Amino acid sequence: MEINEKLVKKHGLSLEEYSSIKRLLGRDPNFLELGIFSAMWNEHCSYKSSRKHLKILPTKGKQVIQGPGENAGVIDIGDNDAIIFKIESHNHPSYIEPYQGAATGVGGILRDVFTMGARPIALLNSIHFGSPKHFKTKSLLNGVVSGIGGYGNCIGIPTVAGETKFNSTYNENILVNAMAVGHAKKDKIFYSKAKGINKSVVYVGSKTGRDGIHGASMASAEFDENSEDKKPTVQVGDPFTEKLLMEACLELMKDNSVISIQDMGAAGLTSSSVEMASKGELGIELNLDKVPCREDNMSPYEMMLSESQERMLIILEDGKENHARKIFEKWDIDFVIIGKTTKDNNLLLRYKNEIVGKIPIEALASKAPIYDRKWTKKKLPKKKINSKKLNKLNLKDAMIKILSSPNHSNKSWITDQYDQMVMCDTIQKSGSNAAIIRVHGKEKAIAVSVDSSANYCKAHPLTGGKQIVCENWRNLISVGSKPLAITNCLNFGNPENPEIMGEFAECLIGIKESCEFLNYPVVSGNVSFYNGTNNKNIWPTPVIGGVGLIDKLTKPMNHLFKKDNSTIIIVGKTFGHLEQSVFLEEIYSDLDGQPPEINLNNEKNNGEIVLDIIKNNLVYAVHDISQGGLLVALAEMCIGSKLGANIRKPKKLGNIFEYFFGEDQSRYILEVDKKNLTKVEKLLENNNIFYEDIGYTQREKLEIEKEMTVDIKDLCEINNQWYKNY
Amino acid sequence: MNSTVIVFPGSNCDRDIAVALEKMQFKNKMIWHKETKLPKSDLIVIPGGFSYGDYLRSGAIAGKSLIINEVIKVANQGCLVLGICNGFQILTETGLLKGVLLRNKNLKFINKDVNIKVIDNNNKFLKKYKNNQILKINIAHNEGNFFTNKDHLKELNEKKLIAFKYCDENGEINEDSNPNGSIDNIAGIFNSKKNILGMMPHPERMIDNLVSNTDGTNLFSSLLN
Amino acid sequence: MKFSITITLKKDVLDPQGKVVQNTLQNLNFKNLKNIRQGKYFEIEVNNDDQKDVEKKIDEMCKKLLVNLIIEDYKINKIS
Amino acid sequence: MKFSITITLKKDVLDPQGKVVQNTLQNLNFKNLKNIRQGKYFEIEVNNDDQKDVEKKIDEMCKKLLVNLIIEDYKINKIS
Ligand SMILES: Nc1ncnc2c1ncn2[C@@H]1O[C@H](COP(=O)(O)OP(=O)(O)O)[C@@H](O)[C@H]1O
Numbered sequence A: 001m002e003i004n005e006k007l008v009k010k011h012g013l014s015l016e017e018y019s020s021i022k023r024l025l026g027r028d029p030n031f032l033e034l035g036i037f038s039a040m041w042n043e044h045c046s047y048k049s050s051r052k053h054l055k056i057l058p059t060k061g062k063q064v065i066q067g068p069g070e071n072a073g074v075i076d077i078g079d080n081d082a083i084i085f086k087i088e089s090h091n092h093p094s095y096i097e098p099y100q101g102a103a104t105g106v107g108g109i110l111r112d113v114f115t116m117g118a119r120p121i122a123l124l125n126s127i128h129f130g131s132p133k134h135f136k137t138k139s140l141l142n143g144v145v146s147g148i149g150g151y152g153n154c155i156g157i158p159t160v161a162g163e164t165k166f167n168s169t170y171n172e173n174i175l176v177n178a179m180a181v182g183h184a185k186k187d188k189i190f191y192s193k194a195k196g197i198n199k200s201v202v203y204v205g206s207k208t209g210r211d212g213i214h215g216a217s218m219a220s221a222e223f224d225e226n227s228e229d230k231k232p233t234v235q236v237g238d239p240f241t242e243k244l245l246m247e248a249c250l251e252l253m254k255d256n257s258v259i260s261i262q263d264m265g266a267a268g269l270t271s272s273s274v275e276m277a278s279k280g281e282l283g284i285e286l287n288l289d290k291v292p293c294r295e296d297n298m299s300p301y302e303m304m305l306s307e308s309q310e311r312m313l314i315i316l317e318d319g320k321e322n323h324a325r326k327i328f329e330k331w332d333i334d335f336v337i338i339g340k341t342t343k344d345n346n347l348l349l350r351y352k353n354e355i356v357g358k359i360p361i362e363a364l365a366s367k368a369p370i371y372d373r374k375w376t377k378k379k380l381p382k383k384k385i386n387s388k389k390l391n392k393l394n395l396k397d398a399m400i401k402i403l404s405s406p407n408h409s410n411k412s413w414i415t416d417q418y419d420q421m422v423m424c425d426t427i428q429k430s431g432s433n434a435a436i437i438r439v440h441g442k443e444k445a446i447a448v449s450v451d452s453s454a455n456y457c458k459a460h461p462l463t464g465g466k467q468i469v470c471e472n473w474r475n476l477i478s479v480g481s482k483p484l485a486i487t488n489c490l491n492f493g494n495p496e497n498p499e500i501m502g503e504f505a506e507c508l509i510g511i512k513e514s515c516e517f518l519n520y521p522v523v524s525g526n527v528s529f530y531n532g533t534n535n536k537n538i539w540p541t542p543v544i545g546g547v548g549l550i551d552k553l554t555k556p557m558n559h560l561f562k563k564d565n566s567t568i569i570i571v572g573k574t575f576g577h578l579e580q581s582v583f584l585e586e587i588y589s590d591l592d593g594q595p596p597e598i599n600l601n602n603e604k605n606n607g608e609i610v611l612d613i614i615k616n617n618l619v620y621a622v623h624d625i626s627q628g629g630l631l632v633a634l635a636e637m638c639i640g641s642k643l644g645a646n647i648r649k650p651k652k653l654g655n656i657f658e659y660f661f662g663e664d665q666s667r668y669i670l671e672v673d674k675k676n677l678t679k680v681e682k683l684l685e686n687n688n689i690f691y692e693d694i695g696y697t698q699r700e701k702l703e704i705e706k707e708m709t710v711d712i713k714d715l716c717e718i719n720n721q722w723y724k725n726y
Numbered sequence B: 001m002n003s004t005v006i007v008f009p010g011s012n013c014d015r016d017i018a019v020a021l022e023k024m025q026f027k028n029k030m031i032w033h034k035e036t037k038l039p040k041s042d043l044i045v046i047p048g049g050f051s052y053g054d055y056l057r058s059g060a061i062a063g064k065s066l067i068i069n070e071v072i073k074v075a076n077q078g079c080l081v082l083g084i085c086n087g088f089q090i091l092t093e094t095g096l097l098k099g100v101l102l103r104n105k106n107l108k109f110i111n112k113d114v115n116i117k118v119i120d121n122n123n124k125f126l127k128k129y130k131n132n133q134i135l136k137i138n139i140a141h142n143e144g145n146f147f148t149n150k151d152h153l154k155e156l157n158e159k160k161l162i163a164f165k166y167c168d169e170n171g172e173i174n175e176d177s178n179p180n181g182s183i184d185n186i187a188g189i190f191n192s193k194k195n196i197l198g199m200m201p202h203p204e205r206m207i208d209n210l211v212s213n214t215d216g217t218n219l220f221s222s223l224l225n
Numbered sequence C, D: 001m002k003f004s005i006t007i008t009l010k011k012d013v014l015d016p017q018g019k020v021v022q023n024t025l026q027n028l029n030f031k032n033l034k035n036i037r038q039g040k041y042f043e044i045e046v047n048n049d050d051q052k053d054v055e056k057k058i059d060e061m062c063k064k065l066l067v068n069l070i071i072e073d074y075k076i077n078k079i080s
């Protein structure tokens, strides 16, 4: 087939990039090679627009065993235990086919984690949909939730936490981010770096079909005479096969047979083989006649670019082939030696006794383009709010409106569709600030949470970036865990637009500042650009997934009130920052102005003291104050606990809406037994932490002095309505 | 007591039940479905999960596996057999228990803690519970909607072969307390000799106060001697 | 040779799926809908030229695995 | 009037269910099996006598709800 300009463009490559390819090869590529370049040089695999900015993230720390660059990040939790985790986006596939898109998103991220030798122990997800009124939203929500559940439930890994948000910015481009967390022995972690010459390269897993062959290119009939029945198809997930593949891999990893292992994710066989070779600085030779194929007459192009799910590539130690084969046969999984490592640093492809492709590995990896795209800074928006207009409103009505809105309703309609308990180590399910998973057979546990604040990031990316890390950290603190490290999924619009690129660059600066200050390094992550359609980009939506450690597990800490007549304290100062708040959004549809500021010093000090207080067993309940402010947080503490609260009117702040709905950061609500109150106060005072005693818990009613009273029963009803009727 | 857990490809509550059995002092063995001989055991457990991906019908393909013939053999000789969730589905597919498990009436997977009532404790599985005792136990299934014909239903009632029914926290058995549409709120049944119990709820998830509660432990301790 | 098998729930067996689909369609404003039942469908290709023999085999497959005779009926058709 | 709809996965789309069923049948000693694909089946009864009109409506139902056109094909047949 002749390579022309049109074909190059169809492969998503610019003409400059095509010239570089010719230069690197010293000749024109053939069709197969062009496909391989296009897969390796696209944004998803090469990180060509983001790499420069990602470099600034702090990735090191005493707790870090493996930072970004591997299939997933690895952290140390003591006693030879390691936690391996990563988050990944599957936005576009989920919009096209919500069930399969979300399901294969879960399958993909699980492979990233068990490839490294971890048994997955928890799944999380962050899902963003368009306006609930948009005609597509309902079926997308339905499909995505049942897809996430369908895969996780079947493979038997609990889905324990997540976040679900609605906003019209996602009308044409939903976000589906899935995170997986696994547990491994610190001395049994597997990497993708190949080692040694002439080692067997083994293909295991499902057969290769024509699934999702490399987006833009194949859709047209032009470059294939049989294209009619060879259209690229949506990937279909097979969690049953993944379960077998996982068990087989984990069984093989028990001894020393594996040199390196890599799942086949985006760009399948191409990226997995190139990555292994590139990290090991050697070459790889594949005999494509051996690739297990699902369909007849598959071409080398299709085999190399297929994104069929549930497949892995393994490089084995000499002489271990039969031992390994037996394990995979036991689990009914295909096992085929398809090639070997070589010393000449090429990707060499043979098919029907011919060499059909030969590309230097470095041309595909280290020499892939890197761009320093133009970006513009965002100014801090002017303060706009006029607090006078607020006074006409009734506090109770505002609270009810927020708690019955889709974004703030109880999410059990979603979480009931996920098996949260399988594996029997879920100490705290979703519904609280973070989920808690016990390390199997031990007395310690990890806490996990995913968080995002797209409107803060939109208003001011730098502050927003800082804020999401802090919010995530706060959620982990609130359940009594020490935050250790994060993974991040950066969902942005078109990076060729300087404003979008600016959002990206500045969010990252914000993330970096918080992570550095809090000693909360980034160990893995994923970038998803081009979220949007027809020049309409989504709001910048970085999602942070954090993992914390509870080293001595006693009782899980959560946000529900426990006892009548205990004291309620707020840790951290309330200024009444209303701009960008849920209150303004839900009541006035007003999203102007600046996001709340973050003071990293306060964040750290407040968090560390609250953790101390929890560890000393001095509190019954802890809740961070986040989107929605104080009153929404208080209501959440009542809902589900059947207890209420009696809150005094603030002394100083003029405007009660600012006080009760302001979203000032770094704050926590604590429920303290009266007998522990002096101890807690002392701890706070000795550390110069600002706190306020705001009232006490009581039965049945949430009351604000002179302002409102509401039955907890009604509150629950209000909070449960929306999904029931949707 | 010797117990044996049968592991099918796609079983995923096998570890959970093994942990529970060992905690309750059973001597437990795991048996891979391709084996053709069962070790000598007093109790055989078919665990929850998605055997063969729940493809075709949940439990259908596992119901045709080699090892199942052995299970049928010893079950007919009186060996105790417990099928939980997918295990219950498999038992109905083999014919060891009558009836079928259809899709949940809301067509969604349901995972939550529900209340169930002990209907009859006059058997080896439930003797440590009281009749009408209310337990809170986790369910997690897509096809838990028990259905059977009139004759079988009559037999279940007359011969006291119903183990559990879904109820609310006050023990009321009605449509509101029926999570999945099961006929007469049935959550678990025995065969006519009462040596086989199939149930949708997961007792192995309820043996540890840190994780949930301990409402499931008596099922296992009933079986010890 | 290629055959199709359609498997449907017996009349007196509740079909929750069919019911939900029916409700949804009615909500989408499809009037005049009397009844919907959902079932399964298989296409089976066989290397064998003796039609009688094949039909017998397929019938056996249905009875042994594909169909739960307690709740389901089935029909076999030759496609090609 | 009564119609049937058969929905099948497009060629080249992975059919994990069909694959497992095929393996199981082969293990149960059904030789000569070349290929099995699983699909869905609906029977729809409608109160309406205008066949053209009904067929159009059913086609609409397929497109709007019953079929995922990205991965599935469908066929409508009149039964009675
Ligand atoms: N898609 C989802 N999957 C699992 N859990 C979810 C999902 N959406 C929301 N949740 C759960 O609902 C609870 C409330 O979510 P959110 O308001 O985002 O909490 P927070 O403000 O503490 O981060 C959390 O426990 C979260 O884990």
Ligand SMILES: [Mg+2]
Pocket (backbone or CB within 6 Å): A432, A433, A475, A478, A623, A624, A626
């Ligand atoms: Mg929180």
